[in-house]
Amino acid sequence: MTQVDEQGRPEPPLAADETATLLGFLDYQRATFAWKCSGLDAAGLKATVGxxxxxxxxxxxxxxxVESYWFIRSLRGGEWPPPWDAVDWKSDRDWDWRSAADDSPEQLFALWQEAVSRSRSVVTEALAGGDLGQPAKLSWADGQTPGLRWILCHMIEEYARHNGHADLIRESVDGLTGE
Known part of the structure; x- marks a missing residue:
């Protein structure tokens, strides 16, 4: 049974195999990010620091x-889902960051939650057919190919880094603090 903390975050397992531990920490980081963004209106989601x-x-x-890139494109080798399939990244490399100002909080949360849900399904499917060492379908420009284990560790790092940013921004919006 998964324990949940006072913010509703699932605690990573204390004694589990490598897969359950990695997935537990990724879900904890996702839940931390959701907590830092929860309950904010459009102004709160547009706030900046310094x-x-x-x-x-x-x-x-x-x-x-990032969820779509690593799990849909890289791991599975699938096509970009909307809205990423229509973005001209060459003309606007920061489209994801910049265009968020035009979206409602409901649109932003739905987009992120759908991406997380798709990612979970892709990982479940991948693990049903192989282990953490399985390579992604897409290789990097230099020919190297990350494995599922690397992708999961990278996603934990990605969320942890952005959770630090989220801490600062959220505190500036309404004083909410906490890990």
Whole structure:
């Protein structure tokens, strides 16, 4: 049985195999991010800190993109789902961050939650057919190919890094603090 903390985050298992531990920590980081963004209106999701243009809304959209990139495109080798399939990344490399200002909180949360749900399904499917060492379908430009274990560790790092940013922004919006 998964324990849940006072913020509704699932605690990673204390004694489990490598797969359950990695997935537990990724879900914990996702839940931490959801907590930091929860209950905010459009103004709260557009708030910035200092000279940075980074917003919680931008992070929601960026992390939806990152989920889609690593699990749909890289691991599975699938086509980009909307809205990523229509983006001209060459003309606007920061489209995910910039365009979030035009989206409602409901749109941003739905986009991110759908991406997380798709990612979970892809990982479940991949693990049913192989282990953590299985290679992604897409290789990097230099010919190297990350494995599922690397992708999961990278996603934990991605969320942990952005959760630090989210801490600062959320505190500036309404004083909410906590790990």
């Amino acid at each position: 000279v940075s243009s980074m917003t919680l809304g931008g992070m929601l959209k960026h992390l939806a993109y």
